[in-house]
Amino acid sequence: xxxxxxxxxxxxxxxxxxxxxxxxxxxxxxxxxxxxxxxxxxxxxxxxxxxxxxxxxxxxxxxxxxxxxxxxxxxxxxxxxxxxxxxxxxxxxxxxxxxxxxxxxxxxxxxxxxxxxxxxxxxxxxxxxxxxxxxxx
Amino acid sequence: xxxxxxxxxxxxxxxxxxxxxxxxxxxxxxxxxxxxxxxxxxxxxxxxxxxxxxxxxxxxxxxxxxxxxxxxxxxxxxxxxxxxxxxxxxxxxxxxxxxxxxxxxxxxxxxxxxxxxxxxxxxxxxxxxxxxxxxxxxxxxxxxxxxxxxxxxxxxxxxxxxxxxxxxxxxxxxxxxxxxxxxxxxxxxxxxxxxxxxxxxxxxxxxxxxxxxxxxxxxxxxxxxxxxxxxxxxxxxxxxxxxxxxxxxxxxxxxxxxxxxxxxxxxxxxxxxxxxxxxxxxxxxxxxxxxxxxxxxxxxxxxxxxxxxxxxxxxxxxxxxxxxxxxxxxxxxxxxxxxxxxxxxxxxxxxxxxxxxxxxxxxxxxxxxxxxxxxxxxxxxxxxxxxxxxxxxxxxxxxxxxxxxxxxxxxxxxxxxxxxxxxxxxxxxxxxxxxxxxxxxxxxxxxxxxxxxxxxxxxxxxxxxxxxxxxxxxxxxxxxxxxxxxxxxxxxxxxxxxxxxxxxxxxxxxxxxxxxxxxxxxxxxxxxxxxxxxxxxxxxxxxxxxxxxxxxxxxxxxxxxxxxxxxxxxxxxxxxxxxxxxxxxxxxxxxxxxx
Numbered sequence: 001x002x003x004x005x006x007x008x009x010x011x012x013x014x015x016x017x018x019x020x021x022x023x024x025x026x027x028x029x030x031x032x033x034x035x036x037x038x039x040x041x042x043x044x045x046x047x048x049x050x051x052x053x054x055x056x057x058x059x060x061x062x063x064x065x066x067x068x069x070x071x072x073x074x075x076x077x078x079x080x081x082x083x084x085x086x087x088x089x090x091x092x093x094x095x096x097x098x099x100x101x102x103x104x105x106x107x108x109x110x111x112x113x114x115x116x117x118x119x120x121x122x123x124x125x126x127x128x129x130x131x132x133x134x135x136x137x
Numbered sequence: 138x139x140x141x142x143x144x145x146x147x148x149x150x151x152x153x154x155x156x157x158x159x160x161x162x163x164x165x166x167x168x169x170x171x172x173x174x175x176x177x178x179x180x181x182x183x184x185x186x187x188x189x190x191x192x193x194x195x196x197x198x199x200x201x202x203x204x205x206x207x208x209x210x211x212x213x214x215x216x217x218x219x220x221x222x223x224x225x226x227x228x229x230x231x232x233x234x235x236x237x238x239x240x241x242x243x244x245x246x247x248x249x250x251x252x253x254x255x256x257x258x259x260x261x262x263x264x265x266x267x268x269x270x271x272x273x274x275x276x277x278x279x280x281x282x283x284x285x286x287x288x289x290x291x292x293x294x295x296x297x298x299x300x301x302x303x304x305x306x307x308x309x310x311x312x313x314x315x316x317x318x319x320x321x322x323x324x325x326x327x328x329x330x331x332x333x334x335x336x337x338x339x340x341x342x343x344x345x346x347x348x349x350x351x352x353x354x355x356x357x358x359x360x361x362x363x364x365x366x367x368x369x370x371x372x373x374x375x376x377x378x379x380x381x382x383x384x385x386x387x388x389x390x391x392x393x394x395x396x397x398x399x400x401x402x403x404x405x406x407x408x409x410x411x412x413x414x415x416x417x418x419x420x421x422x423x424x425x426x427x428x429x430x431x432x433x434x435x436x437x438x439x440x441x442x443x444x445x446x447x448x449x450x451x452x453x454x455x456x457x458x459x460x461x462x463x464x465x466x467x468x469x470x471x472x473x474x475x476x477x478x479x480x481x482x483x484x485x486x487x488x489x490x491x492x493x494x495x496x497x498x499x500x501x502x503x504x505x506x507x508x509x510x511x512x513x514x515x516x517x518x519x520x521x522x523x524x525x526x527x528x529x530x531x532x533x534x535x536x537x538x539x540x541x542x543x544x545x546x547x548x549x550x551x552x553x554x555x556x557x558x559x560x561x562x563x564x565x566x567x568x569x570x571x572x573x574x575x576x577x578x579x580x581x582x583x584x585x586x587x588x589x590x591x592x593x594x595x596x597x598x599x600x601x602x603x604x605x606x607x608x609x610x611x612x613x614x615x616x617x618x619x620x621x622x623x624x625x626x627x628x629x630x631x632x633x634x635x636x637x638x639x640x641x642x643x644x645x646x647x648x649x650x651x652x653x654x655x656x657x658x659x660x661x662x663x664x665x666x667x668x669x670x671x672x673x674x675x676x677x678x679x680x681x682x683x684x685x686x687x688x689x690x691x692x693x694x695x696x697x698x699x700x701x702x703x704x705x706x707x708x709x710x711x712x713x714x715x716x717x718x719x720x721x722x723x724x725x726x727x728x729x730x731x732x
Contacts, residue, residue: 015533015559067690073679096528119532
């Protein structure tokens with residue numbers, strides 16, 4: 001197995017990134033985690049992957065509030081790239097916002113698999129991974 | 138009120154007056170015409186009566202002239218029996234005053250005088266050859282009859298008293314051999330006839346004048362032939378305009394309010410046929426012609442016109458009262474109407490005023506609504522800011538704390554502990570920023586002052602070293618024609634200008650001469666400020682909704698906290714101003730601020 005990441009974390013909060021990585025590692029040593037601190041960088045990575053026909057990660061945890069390109073902006077760009085993407089990708093919106101308007105807005109994106117409110121604990125993560133990796137998990 | 142009534146009344150009444158005067162005048166003319174006609178008729182009757190009398194005299198005289206007298210006619214002795222039957226006739230014809238035969242030398246050879254109404258006497262003969270009527274008589278040809286002037290009878294050169302007006306007829310007489318033996322002269326008593334002539338007809342004065350316009354008889358005089366006894370000038374009493382009276386023309390005219398009607402009696406030279414006895418016409422020779430004139434004095438004319446005057450007066454009085462009432466009612470109605478309209482207008486003005494007030498209130502309400510809306514948005518943003526930005530570090534912190542509690546490996550603990558410091562730092566920074574924002578939101582004590590925009594820009598500009606250098610590649614341009622003063626918080630405006638200039642410098646393009654331009658304008662009476670730069674611009678499709686949000690950054694390689702535009706918007710909205718943006722990547726950005 002090459003270094004293909006299983007999980008993308010996109011968030012400008014570096015502490016969050018550190019903690020998530022740590023939590024995921026505690027759950028499994030097999031999952032490879034990649035991080036980006038804003039949407040723009042993540043979009044660049046995904047478009048590069050599609051250009052080079054590299055397989056994309058199965059799960060993306062996407063923050064809403066980020067500089068340069070926020071979560072919504074990322075989703076718009078992702079929509080454009082989607083026809084080129086071969087495998088299915090589960091995108092989870094992860095936000096500390098509990099605003100109805102954000103949740104409602106998120107429901108309009110069919111690209112989204114779920115909406116998770118920070119902090120994300122081990123139990124939540126386990127459930128998500130179970131859904132994605134089924135019996136393999 | 139009364140002035141208007143009077144004005145209207147005068148206007149109407151003058152027309153009515155003119156009309157009534159015109160009618161009055163035409164009626165007056167008609168009336169005078171009818172008076173004249175009646176007068177002419179009366180004059181004609183008077184003339185006819187006078188002529189009838191004259192004809193009667195002439196017929197009498199002709200009778201005597203047509204007799205065939207005995208040769209050498211001597212009525213007093215030889216032929217007294219012949220005359221006797223004629224004497225009875227002379228006595229019976231009571232208007233004979235004197236009856237005389239005069240020989241061809243002018244001496245009387247027979248004379249009777251009336252001494253009483255029914256008796257005559259044969260009286261002493263007189264020589265009359267010096268009398269004009271005798272002289273005229275001797276000139277007469279056969280079939281000519283002379284009619285004398287009317288005059289007062291004189292006996293022996295003295296006017297007989299009481300006055301006895303007489304007229305004389307003279308005709309030649311002939312014997313049975315057709316030789317003229319003399320003249321017959323008859324004096325006719327005129328008293329009764331003149332009295333009849335001069336008797337008034339319907340208050341009209343009657344004048345009988347001779348050819349020289351001397352009064353023979355007049356209703357205005359008790360005595361006939363006044364000129365024979367009194368002053369000759371009194372003949373017409375200056376009543377009759379002698380120039381208007383002419384002998385040759387029958388006429389009718391008005392002079393000095395007198396209405397005159399005159400007809401001449403012109404017997405001289407006329408021929409006259411006396412019944413059927415002799416059909417030979419006789420020619421009349423008269424000493425004078427006469428004139429009958431009827432005068433209606435002004436008093437009588439006035440009396441005749443009186444009813445007309447009265448009806449004119451009555452009509453006008455009724456008109457005055459009627460018109461005054463009419464005008465009064467009309468003007469009263471009109472004034473009432475005007476008052477009504479004025480009241481209506483006043484009410485209208487009041488309504489318009491209250492409407493304007495309502496509109497003002499409405500626009501005030503709208504403004505308040507807008508600012509409340511903005512404030513609401515700000516609060517919601519603030520809420521989001523706290524819940525999101527503050528929540529993240531706090532949750533992170535709780536996760537770290539949880540991890541530390543479970544972790545026993547000292548190496549990992551050593552890794553985790555400094556992370557808490559990071560969390561603390563980010564919370565501190567966030568708190569600072571929030572403080573700044575809260576200060577703007579809590580704008581109770583903003584000091585609004587009059588700001589000279591050009592001056593303030595100059596002040597702010599001087600804080601940036603980039604703009605101070607002479608050969609600087611960054612310029613601050615001003616176009617403040619529309620307005621250059623504004624009431625605003627100086628602190629906020631200064632901060633706003635600082636952020637604009639700072640951004641413009643930060644995001645300038647290196648390949649062009651960069652500038653920021655401030656341009657003022659007026660739109661819908663509101664002050665507008667355009668801030669333009671020719672910097673690197675922004676992709677609004679991508680970032681549009683985040684442009685003015687906190688901690689949003691759009692350019693990776695340029696340092697920034699993501700607070701500049703957030704603060705600008707907050708500081709503008711704190712004082713009810715709004716901001717919009719237009720931008721093109723690689724060309725520049727324009728902000729539009731509506732104060």
